[in-house]
Amino acid sequence: MAIPPVVVSAARAGWNWQWQQLMQGLGPADSDGNYRRPAAAFSALPPLPTNAAEPGSHVLIVGRSCPWAHRAWLVWTLRQLQNSIELLVVEPDPEAGRWRFGTPFLGCSTLQELYRRSGATTDQRATVPVLVERSSGRVVLGESARLIELLNQWPAPAEAPDLAPAELSAGIEGWRELFQGAVNDGVYRCGFARNQSAYDRAESELFAALEQAEAALGTSGAGPWLCGNCLTLADVQLFPTLIRLELVYAPLFGVSRRPLWQLPALWHWRQRVFGLPGVADTCCDQAWRQDYFGALFPLHPSGIVPAGPALATLVQAPPPP
Ligand SMILES: N[C@@H](CCC(=O)N[C@@H](CS)C(=O)NCC(=O)O)C(=O)O
Known part of the structure; x- marks a missing residue:
């Protein structure tokens, strides 16, 4: 039996309303419907840390699927920073919509806990990539565009390329x-x-x-x-x-x-x-x-x-x- 058109249009309107609510969970939009990426926490470029040359003093946290993390991972690779910065891959938790550590990292099981400990507020997102100082467990930088600049200044082997001459x-x-x-x-x-x-x-x-x-x-x-x-x-x-x-x-x-x-x-x-x-x-x-x-x-x-x-x-x- 054919579904009456009035039922179809009511279902469509209901579904569209729900879709708009769910999309809001992915990210905010302006009044014209354009997606507006929320600002990152810990986004200011800090000076090069004084302990940057100490092997293992910092940890770069990335997620495999994230393109913003990918750019930081690339600079870490191309500048051969493997011996000075540890790379840590977090896993997505799609149900909770957040990143979690495979095994607890500095006492945290989720990235959100690590961000909160560094002073992030509850409305700030806990995003990858993020650079963390191991000794204090604090976030140094959480914005990828600045992070690739910082990693390009990081002490590196003599043969490592300068990616911003x-x-x-x-x-x-x-x-x-x-x-x-x-x-x-x-x-x-x-x-x-x-x-x-x-x-x-x-x-x-x-x-x-x-x-x-x-x-x-x-x-x-x-x-x-x-x-x-x-x-x-x-x-x-x-x-x-x-x-x-x-x-x-x-x-x-x-x-x-x-x-x-x-x-x-x-x-x-x-x-x-x-x-x-x-x-x-x-x-x-x-x-x-x-x-x-x-x-x-x-x-x-x-x-x-x-x-x-x-x-x-x-x-x-x-x-x-
Ligand atoms: N502005 C950030 C954005 C990074 C970003 O959006 N990362 C996503 C993964 S692709 C994320 O971690 N999202 C987690 C969340 O929003 O809770 C940057 O470029 O570093």
Whole structure:
């Protein structure tokens, strides 16, 4: 028997109302429906700690699926900070919507406890990445854009690259500012948009920025990195978003106007970054899929985790003609 149209429209209105409530749990939106990322706790760039050179004095806490943590993990890897800063991976707890430690860390079982102990208020989110001083157990910095700057100043082996050389600073900062809003946060503004216009705004800004990067890399004699011969924080900031593009952002957040193979300079750039020593170890495609599709209930209520594509096909094979 056909369901009466009045019942269908009542169910739709009820479902839409509930969806808006659930979306509020993912993140706030402004009155036009644009997602507005809440400010991070412990976001100011501190001076380099006096005990930075002491091996094991600090711990970098990351989550595998988080793109903001990924950028810090990349700088830690590229600058070979393994002997000076310990890396600690936390696990998601989708039911409680927070990060937890596999085994208690400095007396805390959740990241939230660690943040509270450092003075975070109850309305502040306990986010990764976060840098913690081991001896005091206190948060040093919890904002990834500043954290990658701090890690770039951290005492490192002589052969470690400087990812922000002074002579390139204008170019690096230009790219970083563009990517932070239009791309890194842009994918979330697409996925968490509350209406079509909010999505349209974020989506066109995002692809305009990608096309700008494509044009810069595709210019003859340019590259191999965004700022020329030198790998910089600009490359570091773009990679975590682009490596997740076909795996999660296209299917889940609707970032699908152009798959990356249609931006060939960026496709090859992504392969180059992936091929740098240690970078593959920071790419956990199974965890990305599981965490995004399994945990973002309002966007994907079934929780069904898609089977592909395999990461290897995105970083090893040449793009389709
Ligand atoms: N502004 C922060 C944002 C980081 C962030 O949003 N991390 C997410 C994971 S991708 C998180 O830890 N969320 C936990 C929460 O919101 O409670 C940064 O860039 O460091």
